[in-house]
Amino acid sequence: MDNKIETGVGYEEVDFFEQENEERYKEYAVINPDMNKEEIVWRVNNNLDKEKYKFDVTVSNCNNLYIIVNKYFKLPEDYCPPDLVEVDGCMMREVVAEAYVKMRDTAQKEGFSIRATSAYRSIEDQQELYNKFLLSDSAEVVDETCARPCYSEHHTGLAVDVEGSIKGGRNISKTPEAAWIKENCHKFGFILRYLQEIVEITGYASEPWHLRYVGTQVSTDMKDKKIKSFEEYRERFLKMRNI
16 A cells, blocks of 8 residues: 555555554654555554553563564563474574574585574573673663563574674674575575664664574565565564464
8 A cells, every 4th residue: 555644545444454553543644744554554553653662562472483572572571482492502492493404504505604603592591691781881772782681582482693604693794694694594484683774663783693483484475575574574464364
């Protein structure tokens, strides 16, 4: 839908319209007059009209493969994902581990080196990591690169940080593996979750080492549709199907 708000066509015509958010759609449209109704609706449904960490929702479908965990949707403090297995010294959900190994081994056959450096993290581990960053930077700066405890995708067991032929995930952009991952990760069910183009949506600086497993059907469809944020894709193509 490309019609702008001023056409007068109602929000209810958007497939994923939510009645309780109608006033928020109108308010968001006032400050974003160039957005079409579909974009306004999926953004507001994702709470992007609210202040990060100030208007959060504790998710209940914690084991869902398509769960959204970000600065608006958090996990319960006692959450631990099921079926964790160890690969490359990292814990991840079984379906993620299987996909990751296929990707790693395929890359190796093609002359590239990929290794997991971090995957599942407990709430306690994330708190320790966050506190460590706070020793040298303000919360405002840390929040750009590190999730607060309960708000990290790593709690789900569905996220994997990787490194390339130069040790350290933050060096991956200096390696040929970065381009290989960008071109091929969707074939194994992964997406690059934090891209520079969608910082406004995710709230995180670019992380070319951070992969999120969503399954090959979704990852391929996102690539084909050129949708970069999982927030947008889930709202437009999954949530209305109760997936």
